[in-house]
Amino acid sequence: MRSPRLFHRGASLTALSALAAGLATAAQAGTGQPSPWQFGFQGSVTEVMDFITTFHNWLLVLITAITLFVLALLVYVMVRFNEKRNPTPSRTTHHVGLEVAWTVVPILILVAIAVPSFQLLRKQLVPPPADVTIKATGHAWYWSYEYPADQNGGFSFESNMLAEDARQKAIASGRPASEVPRLLAVDNEVVVPVNKVVRVQVTAADVLHAFAMPSFGIKVDAVPGRLNETWFKANREGLYFGQCSELCGQNHAFMPIAIRVVSDERYAAWLAEAKTRYARIDDAPRAVAAR
Numbered sequence: 404m405r406s407p408r409l410f411h412r413g414a415s416l417t418a419l420s421a422l423a424a425g426l427a428t429a430a431q432a433g434t435g436q437p438s439p440w441q442f443g444f445q446g447s448v449t450e451v452m453d454f455i456t457t458f459h460n461w462l463l464v465l466i467t468a469i470t471l472f473v474l475a476l477l478v479y480v481m482v483r484f485n486e487k488r489n490p491t492p493s494r495t496t497h498h499v500g501l502e503v504a505w506t507v508v509p510i511l512i513l514v515a516i517a518v519p520s521f522q523l524l525r526k527q528l529v530p531p532p533a534d535v536t537i538k539a540t541g542h543a544w545y546w547s548y549e550y551p552a553d554q555n556g557g558f559s560f561e562s563n564m565l566a567e568d569a570r571q572k573a574i575a576s577g578r579p580a581s582e583v584p585r586l587l588a589v590d591n592e593v594v595v596p597v598n599k600v601v602r603v604q605v606t607a608a609d610v611l612h613a614f615a616m617p618s619f620g621i622k623v624d625a626v627p628g629r630l631n632e633t634w635f636k637a638n639r640e641g642l643y644f645g646q647c648s649e650l651c652g653q654n655h656a657f658m659p660i661a662i663r664v665v666s667d668e669r670y671a672a673w674l675a676e677a678k679t680r681y682a683r684i685d686d687a688p689r690a691v692a693a694r
């Protein structure tokens with residue numbers, strides 16, 4: 404076990420796992436949508452997704468090191484302790500030092516995983532105070548969104564995937580193809596301000612759906628009769644795409660989510676326009692009829 408050769412292997416383990424993590428980061432796709440030959444996550448635009456990416460890379464290093472260590476031990480045992488090289492086997496049944504080591508080392512590894520894991524959970528589940536609230540409702544098979552009246556909104560709209568002919572028409576009329584990706588582009592995008600905490604309330608009208616945005620690092624179930632909540636704070640303007648992530652029926656693959664992150668001024672302009680364009684909702688408490 405203490406042979407210098409194995410120790411040498413240990414050094415190359417670290418190098419290999421660093422390379423693996425490097426590869427995963429290098430092959431990371433563009434932000435906002437998947438890209439051909441994508442290997443890692445989509446690029447991040449929120450603190451939560453930054454954390455998820457770092458945590459993922461850390462786990463990759465750890466798991467690569469563990470796998471190579473176990474492989475090295477197996478090879479060593481096969482070579483050193485095969486019947487030919489080791490005709491009289493040891494009768495040892497206990498080795499206190501070894502047993503303490505293989506109990507304590509895995510505990511330390513689990514702690515090294517648990518600490519960032521709980522930090523991440525806390526970041527996800529304890530949101531800062533919200534600047535903007537939107538409500539997303541999953542339907543078979545599209546999303547609808549509400550901007551509540553008490554948040555300077557008071558309208559709701561449906562968001563359907565762009566059919567192929569509509570998509571081609573958009574490209575022909577000069578929209579860049581990256582703005583209308585196949586199976587991801589929608590007719591009515593959600594618009595939110597950049598660098599603002601957006602609270603997303605998520606529910607469903609019929610069956611289970613899930614609201615997922617890879618670049619924001621959010622994914623939350625949309626359950627009929629229940630209001631789930633998540634949040635994000637996008638730090639870069641742009642157009643970001645997500646998809647329903649709970650198998651919900653025939654057109655599950657065709658109910659994308661598109662969120663456009665814009666400056667405060669453009670957001671204000673969009674709000675003003677959206678109020679005239681979309682259906683009004685009045686979410687003031689309704690008077691209860693007296694009996």
Ligand SMILES: [Cu+2]
Pocket residue numbers: 611612613647648649650651652654655656658
């Ligand atoms: Cu679905």
